[in-house]
Amino acid sequence: MSPPETQPSLPRFFHRDLSWMQFNDRVLDEANSKGVPLLERLKFLGISASNLDEFFMIRFPSVLREESSDPQIRDQILEAVLSFHSRQERCHRSLKKQLQEEGIEIVTDKKQIETLGAEIFESEIAAHLDVAGESLDHFLSKFENHRVGFIFSNGLSYKLPPNLDSFYLRRIEKNFYIFILDDLVEVFLQKLHPHLGKPIRFRMTRDADVRVDIDSEDPEAIPDIVKKRVRSRDEGKWTRCLIRADPQVNPDTLLQKIKVPPSQCFFLNHSLLLKACFEAACKVSGELSSESPLVYPPVRSYLPKELSKPSQIFSSLLKRDYLLHHPYDSFEAVVNFVRAAVDDPNVLSIQQTVYRVDALSEVTNLLKKAASQKKVSVYIEPRARFDELNNIQLAEDLRRAGVKVVFPFGEWKIHAKLILVERKDPGGKRERFTHLSTGNYNSKTARLYTDFGVLTARPQVGEDAALFFDSIRKGEVPTQLSHLLVAPTQLHKRLQLLIAQETREARSGKDARIVVKVNALVDRKIIQSLYAASQAGVKLDLIVRGACSLVPGIPELSENIRVISIVDRYLEHSRIYYFQSSNQLYLSSADWMPRNFFSRLEIAYPILDERIFRYITQDVIPCYLADNQKARRLHEDGKWRPVKDSKSQDHRAQFVFEKFSQSEYRNTQLANSISF
Template identity: 35%
Template structure:
């Protein structure tokens, strides 16, 4: 076998993802984050695990069910992967419980925020709970007794439930009660000071006897199931894609159970019944020593009384705010503009669409939308453009997982307003981020484009690091027109001048660029690749990186999430290093640098190095040619690579460790980028031009020194 293809040279994708979620979880130990932000990290790990089991584990179980035994690049069968996933997840969940119980709850107590149990309540508080239950909870709940005449109910995906064993006429019977999601799960208990809270399910458990009359309750405990949501959609056979996806969303609630979470100390009889009825194995069970589903902590985080325990909102720099030209088109015509979110504002993109909607010279607006916010100003601007007689074409990707319902609603609104709405290509998700504005000017028709690495979402633009380019480069504009014609007219774009798209030629372009560095290294020329992305999974890309490393190419990878590549394999990946950065902001930008014999090539993209991005999605890769912008991006990459505080390094065994700081200056990349934005804000708003101190950084919600409790 080719040495680059050996199983031992690859890390399993699913285990790499668990390592990523472990890095997210570890942020909740970092006392440099404000307390509620540490809660946010532990809530994120819970939400991440839900999606992981619904999609990835659900898919593996489907493969096992049909007897699929083909191994992945790391040499593991689906059954072996599932076994290792369960073991690794059990350790992760155990760490999650320990962090919450031994660290976060204690830290909350110091802020006089206390999680109480029934045993902690005095008589007055118990009376309050009793009254609260009958006024607010009792009218909503529906108990379900499962006897010989009743089949086991369909338990809703991700719902919180209480299972019971009750004794009636000397017979043991199972019953279940859903904890109503329409009610607040965190209940505030009256107290003289601070915030004393009790969980909704604890109140319900205290009052279970009110639901089952004279029956004796022998045991009770909370449980929660996760169902398979990786539902395959037959697009070819779907006459109406929108209706088909609406139906698949409904089906998602009732997929096969893939995980069972139960509270610690759950009665064995209840467990046995749940295992049998849900067809769950012991391996798929997780005993939780905290309240189930810690994502409920997001409700606590959003308590405005405790804003001091959260980061202050970021103050992004708007590079267009201080430019004399009022006309954004004049500004873009003079030079390309790079925006690095969240340090630089998303407002110029929103304002571009808004101005285009009103500008009498604008003839058409075309845009791709993958995920947008719930109150999207861009959607409103597009609707306004239609009302102002512009030709508006919007590609709304209905298959954006877990955003389907939101996107269906937006698609209907846009259609009702008169927009030309298209739903992409059969079998492909349209993931590229592209905006095209066609304008009539004195010298003829002119096109303006925005291309980016992230979604047109004004909310996530404040918490995701992404990069976008505004340009009037005619080659970009011509290519963008051909891409939109492909999306709406199913034509194959020919002779693209600057842009590459998947699945047409993006994979080939990446392989060519890697190969050029390999060839240069083999003849003794300097060769280097730096790439930043969310994930690297694609086997062919990894094999070609191994070949490049073996030839002497220096390869530095910044991969936030999944990485199936193993660094530092003798004679294979000696020249490859991989770091991952997890911090306040979600690292989402994709940047690709190739030394190219000194004629440096820099690209931005919507795509990661994953099979799905290169083969099953419409993705965009665009070059950066402006010298000033190229220098800015090179500086960005250098800062990421010098990160000693937020970064962790991938080891050869798939684990991650902290960067060795010996002989290096302490540097947090996200802190550094934010300092630059504050300096620019101060400089352009005519404030005193002073160096942003570490004290000011802390005032904005950051600290430099990394402490671990």
């Protein structure tokens, strides 16, 4: 039983947004890590800035709305942000110096920008600048989300249009010069207006947490409904203002006009577009040798031979299941699975969910090709945050090609990732082949994120997948599935039951254990159940990349709970749920958050193949838990501290997984072939 909430000190929860801020601290730690190649560190600096941008668009507005419940939280977050900006500044200054020593310069010197950046400004930027033709009040009232603006002392104002690149790169012989857009533009605006002095440089963030419930019975109306709500992002309340700190500039003209509290205005000693560091580092990396010490060596993704030839895939799947661990295993296996379905004349239908796809998706091009030959249905989520317009455009493209496009309904977003192929063999027997994944059908992020996918021909899985798609097509929430766990109807309840079963086993004196790997753990009912399990003696290992509201290590409450987080080269994105006494193992698209349990259509899928089961429980989970290079452990005081074990060999989970794939899994549990 969960401990009663009436106890004054039990249970305890870390605030999710303060915990998320600590996650972004861990991202910045990678930018400061001397063991990480220099350009990779620059990428992490850019990621940390991009993360903070999204935080002020999505999470911080929620904090402001909930402020009445705990007025101190806002102040604690803003204090953490202030400290974070100081760390970012020191990191930026250090990286800038180290990169310069390697012939890569982030150009900020005015004379150098004038000399080396003039051609870029004249040919790429000047004609696109927006000069305000209205009053300053009107200029600011209509100022779009995340745009950069400049205000001169006489009120003359400019803003950077969204169609410009955030950085420009120039190569002269072996040297690289990176110009971040706002640094470049300010210099040439001063040249255009030499008598006005330096302008105020600023960047505004608005509340962009728009909610779209699709309750229209007319599918044709859905794109317009979503587009209208997306446009409102430029009308949300201001949540933050970044200002370029400069002793020669008095920002009062701006501060007196904007409706942002002083505590939400941050003065920076560097570009306001620090997120550009990620793309700039990627661009420079692409022009260097793969053997350069400034970048990680390219990963050599493994493609199982049975999945390398589309003509052999279905016969291989009829013998056994296949596990894919991206990016160590090639995403080409998924593409080949779809290609096999497109090329096989015995395939009757293909159904797939889409949440986020890459701009030039080979999978979607194959689906377009198939639409003229067989039934193809794509279930697209038009409300995937910041990808709404991309997904609506994709829906229009697919429809023109003859693909049946299905949108979700009500408040529930389709976040589940699966493909179902239905086929009749030459003897007339119906077969179903299913791909289930923890990550998106996106070849770009499949090289940057760690995710699991399973390919299977198990009839019971295919039947559940068919019921899932049928329900959505009818505008119903999927229920009565036998093997797949679906949110919002089953997942939360089933997890509570599985946790309770481990708790009962521990109370009866048996060994009980729970291992969970998720991106976030903030659902309080689940946490209450985990506390109760710990009190009963269940051993819990939680691998939580981001926000974690659970407090581990409290005597008589959570002393049996260990929480670690791993931030490394690839973004940890896979979700694993393991319950030892019940011998249940699931992979899923769902984090342990209320939105995943109750506001999304999610799937957790069981691992039914004994070989894959053993690999995840005996190879993958121990590998993560043994990491003593990139793992941080959460303590009861709320601090994340490096996991260091001087008695053990260095162990870096992501490097070990790469070795597994390069050896074709010969020394792992996957080496033993089992057919079903």
